[in-house]
Structures are given as structure tokens and as C-alpha cells.
Amino acid sequence: MSNSNTRTRTTEKEQTEEQTDETLDCPECGGNVVVDDEHGETVCTDCGLVIEEDSVDRGPEWRAFDAKEKDEKSRVGAPTTNMMHDKGLSTNIDWRDKDAYGNALSGKQRKKMQRLRKWNERFRTRDSKERNLKQALGEIDRMASALGLPENVRETASVIYRRALDENLLPGRSIEGVSTASVYAAARQAGVPRSLDEITEVSRVEKSEIARTYRYVVRELGLEVQPADPESYVPRFASSLELSEEAERRARELLQNAKEQGVHSGKSPVGLAAAAVYAAALLTNEKTTQAAVSEVADISEVTIRNRYHELLEAEQDIPVA
Numbered sequence: 001m002s003n004s005n006t007r008t009r010t011t012e013k014e015q016t017e018e019q020t021d022e023t024l025d026c027p028e029c030g031g032n033v034v035v036d037d038e039h040g041e042t043v044c045t046d047c048g049l050v051i052e053e054d055s056v057d058r059g060p061e062w063r064a065f066d067a068k069e070k071d072e073k074s075r076v077g078a079p080t081t082n083m084m085h086d087k088g089l090s091t092n093i094d095w096r097d098k099d100a101y102g103n104a105l106s107g108k109q110r111k112k113m114q115r116l117r118k119w120n121e122r123f124r125t126r127d128s129k130e131r132n133l134k135q136a137l138g139e140i141d142r143m144a145s146a147l148g149l150p151e152n153v154r155e156t157a158s159v160i161y162r163r164a165l166d167e168n169l170l171p172g173r174s175i176e177g178v179s180t181a182s183v184y185a186a187a188r189q190a191g192v193p194r195s196l197d198e199i200t201e202v203s204r205v206e207k208s209e210i211a212r213t214y215r216y217v218v219r220e221l222g223l224e225v226q227p228a229d230p231e232s233y234v235p236r237f238a239s240s241l242e243l244s245e246e247a248e249r250r251a252r253e254l255l256q257n258a259k260e261q262g263v264h265s266g267k268s269p270v271g272l273a274a275a276a277v278y279a280a281a282l283l284t285n286e287k288t289t290q291a292a293v294s295e296v297a298d299i300s301e302v303t304i305r306n307r308y309h310e311l312l313e314a315e316q317d318i319p320v321a
Helices: 002-024 067-073 107-124 128-147 151-166 175-189 196-202 207-221 230-240 245-261 269-283 290-297 301-314
Strands: 033-036 041-044 050-052
Touching: 128 151, 128 175, 128 196, 151 175, 151 207, 175 196, 175 207, 196 207, 230 245, 230 269, 230 290, 245 269, 245 301, 269 290, 269 301, 290 301
Parallel strands: none
Antiparallel strands: 033 041, 041 050
């Protein structure tokens, strides 16, 4: 009985190999056969005979031209992110009481889903550290949205806060203060700085606490934060005031000349940028007022006037108005 089964299996294996060999040979010339997934055809590489067409393409319907694009389009779930306390690896249960087809759930099912949501939320934040992180990352996302900061800044701010939490820098400081300092540092590192006054407007802590916590976090974590460049504020101010590219270019020239003359030393970069934008608008005959620039830059008109005269004095070929 055993020998009979062995012979049967051997025969089936040989038949399978023969069928495989037949499918790999061209029926016309006996040449090699390949499957062209792009066109859904099976063709002979020697004579070009199309043996099979309109085959089922089991690959993705999208095309990718490099590895990065392939990773972005692959459907293997959402990527991990530092902007969520669990890095996006936990399960999320929708708050709507509907099934996959959009139909309302029964009363029994609604109660079941409510219990599942409650326990899921408890498991997601199992200890005080995770609850702390969840609250802080929510604050970071809220402030970054209010300030119009890009996603890479939010990611960097989340990493800074995680490092502060891991190195035990939070005792004696508020969660909101450290998260605000993280956003301020991340924005400066990414080259899209926001002034301390702008940060204070969207934060829940005082300006003095933000500045104090920022200095502490930068010092303890050894962050490399370059001094804010006044030119980095110019595009945002010019865009908000609807000024032309010529005015923006002229403002950059004024700031570059001020750096060469040393006028920028000890001055607020926001004030210099606002004054440069105002001066450039006048030099290019574009209508704007000190009040409008003051509102956009969130700085006083007195500061704009003082910096405005200093910039024009540094510009040797332009008389002071």
C-alpha cells in the first residue's frame, strides 16, 4: 500500500513537471516563453508569438518610478509617526455607530462598540508617561496647525518632546510649556521660524515661561538651533501683504546690505524683516502701511519706523525719506 502511494505521488509530480515544461516552451518554435505583466500577455521571446493575452494582473494598479514613490503608494497600512503617542501602531475605533456599509448599528451593537472604545482608550494610555505624551502631542499638533507649520516641523517637535520626556526634563515644568518650546525650536531648525509673540498667541502659557523653558530644553538636549535669519520671515510677510516678487527681492537686498554693514547686530530679526518689507514696498511703489505690516508681523509700528530708517541709512545710494 505504501509503495503504491509513493508511485502515485511520483507520477503526479512528473506530470506536473511536464505540464510546467510545456507552458515554458513556445508551441510554434519551442522557444522560451515569458509573461509580460505590463501588457497582460504571455509571449515567445524567439518568434514573438502571443500565446495568451488579457491575463489577470495581480499586481498594483499604480506605477512607481523610484523607491520613495513605491513606498508612498504601497498599501501596507499607515506609516509610523512620532506625532502620535503610540506611533500610530494601535487600533482606532470609529466614533460613528455605523457598519462598513454605512448602516446604523443596532442598540446592542452600539453598547458593545461603546465598551470597546472605552477599553481601547484605556489600553492605548496604560501609564502616566503615555498619558503625558498623548496630551503633549495633541498640544503640538494644535499649535502647529494654528501657526500653519508644515508636517516636518510637527514631526521634529514631537521628537524633541519625546527626548525631553525620556531624559526626565519635565519635573517642575508644565506639559504645555515644554510642548510650546518644542514647537518653537522645531520651527527654527526647519527654517520656518515664528516669533515668540506669535508662539505665545497660540500657547496656553506665558511668554516668559516659554522663553525660559526653550532655553532650558535647548541647553539640556544640546539642540543645534541657529539664530533666526531675518530673510526667512520675508516670504511670509510679503505673501500676507500681497506684495510682488520684486518687492520681496528688494527686501532681501536691504537685509543683506544691513548684514554687511553690521546693522542687524542686536536687533530683533522680526523687526528687521518687517521694516525691510515696508521699505521695499515703498521703493517699488506698492501700497502698504506701517499698520498693515505691524499687524502681519505682530510687532509695534515704532519698531518698524526705527528699523526702517536704519536700513535706509545703511543703503548708501538711497536717501533717507
